[in-house]
Amino acid sequence: MSQSSGILASFDYLDSTADAVKELKAAGFDEVTTYASYPEHHLEDALGYGESPVRVWTLVGALTGTAGGFAFTAWSSMDWPLVVGGKPILSMPAYVVIAFEMTILFGALSTVLGMFINSRLPNVTPAVVYDPEFSSGRYGVFVPASGTDLDRAREILGKHDPAETREGAHA
């Protein structure tokens, strides 16, 4: 989505936004971006999303934590074999607690990392295709297009009665 040339429309109504997105998708616009101030599943459905790869990050992170937790406790016990309280040097049941906490810690941190990478955050470049209203109540639809495609996109968006449209190199 590095392209910033196209048309940006803001809508007041959710159903108009979802309809516009569906029509744009049907007309062959694949790079439609929507904006909303809260997670709106109807827009995600209209865009047709698959499973988020974040779940793989969670799983790999969590399993790394489990393995790391067991490996570290076991290795450090072997590294300096000291009998405490008559327990075996490798007291695996006791290490379950450490391994469990490490599972959660690594799973959570890797989930956040995966989310940041997948959703291109943090993003410090100034937003050109954006309207502060999108974090308040309005919905936005951005279509990167030029030439005749831009005319078609403008026509489709116009049919759904947008509150405002902007277009150009920095829409």
Place this chain on the structure above:
Amino acid sequence: MATATDANLTEAQRRGALAHPDVELHSEVNRDILKMLSAPGKGWWFLFSLAVLGVGLLFGSWGWQVYRGIGVSGLTSPVGWGAYITTFVFWVGIAHSGTLISAILFLFRAPWRQSIYRMAEAMTVFGVMTAGLFPLIHVGRVWHAYWLIPYPNARYLWPNFRSPLVWDVFAVTTYFTVSSVFFYLGMVPDMAAARDQAKGIRRKLYSVIALGWRGTDRQWHHFGKAYLFLAALATPLVLSVHSVVSWDFAMSIVPGWHATVFAPYFVAGAIFSGVAMVITLAVPIRKVFGLEAYLTTKHFDAMAKLVMLTSMIVFYAYLTEFFMAWYSGEPPEKQMFWNRLFGHYWWATWIMLICNGMVPMMLWFKRIRHSIPALFAITIFINIGMWFERYVIIVTSLSHEYAPFAWGVYRPSLTEMGIVIGSFGWFSFWFLLFIRLLPPVAIAELKEVIPPMMRRKSGGHDGGDAVPATAPAGD
């Protein structure tokens, strides 16, 4: 999902079914919540000054203890764990309801959590920050506290991973890290909302915290999944943390501590005290900021029911302890529980039983659950009762172990009392900063339960693609 039946309902019925009947537009949420981030009033400055005094008391008393040594506390043989560990367990317990409300109730799709969860989560983070001070205070020579962390030291001597105290270090630091991350991640979209409205230095500050959030479909898609998985990870974590804290006691053979019921008993107690504290904090915030439209009696009613449920679980655990002491036939165990009720610390035990088991039973009455002042008063009793619960568990057991010549009495010193009271100032200090600098009510999540604006009023006219009037809560 009310679309199809909307036509059959009266306006009052339709609004009664909504989570926030007096909020209509999504932009109203931004206006009402972001308004709270404006310049603070006199009341805030008054409370903040009190909190700063508390912080001064905390660090002053702690400094005195560092200067003179741990002897200025009342901790001595046989009671080596006293007010510090009591207060540590108290604050870890307070921290629990935040994750309960933000993670567990998120997974259960409880429809009332949205307006309360940000405050509860902040309470978690600050609660763990407060609790985390106490092991440092308790160890006495705080400059050696880093010995708890497993790092390759000069002799390659590692911590004893069989020890519940080391488990506790891992559990509490993991809990602090994960709950802070969860708190921050949930706040990113709201910081973007604050950024888009703010000016000047605040705009710059919020821009940095919001990480350039735009609310695009891609961001929401991955955010939603990440949030779900974090909730799924935080749920077993929250149950594990207080279980591990309870094993600090239960893994020993001290009478009154060595019980298998401890883990679930502590978890229930933690949720009980935490939800009570959420109510205690939410009542004044609602009043001061005029959040009546967002924190309705429905929300307080739901929390009060949770308090009542956990109160009964906790009281049942008390009775189980007494029963098991009698049923075990172990003289030290039997004497311990007799002592709790009628021994030296009888008053603490009765405060615990009355505040945690009896006072919350008033919540059976709907009139009381719907009365904000009554709820406030009841939850104050619970906060006191839950501090005394930990005091009873720790002090009565240690003061009266197996060998009669080693029995003794513990009394907290002035230094300890200063630190315990000061910890409330430390917690309030962070909480008061939070309600002024960050949106204390989750803006984006509230919008999920407020019906979006629709062009087609009742929907359903043009077939299957009509969007339902009520968006499903959560993911």
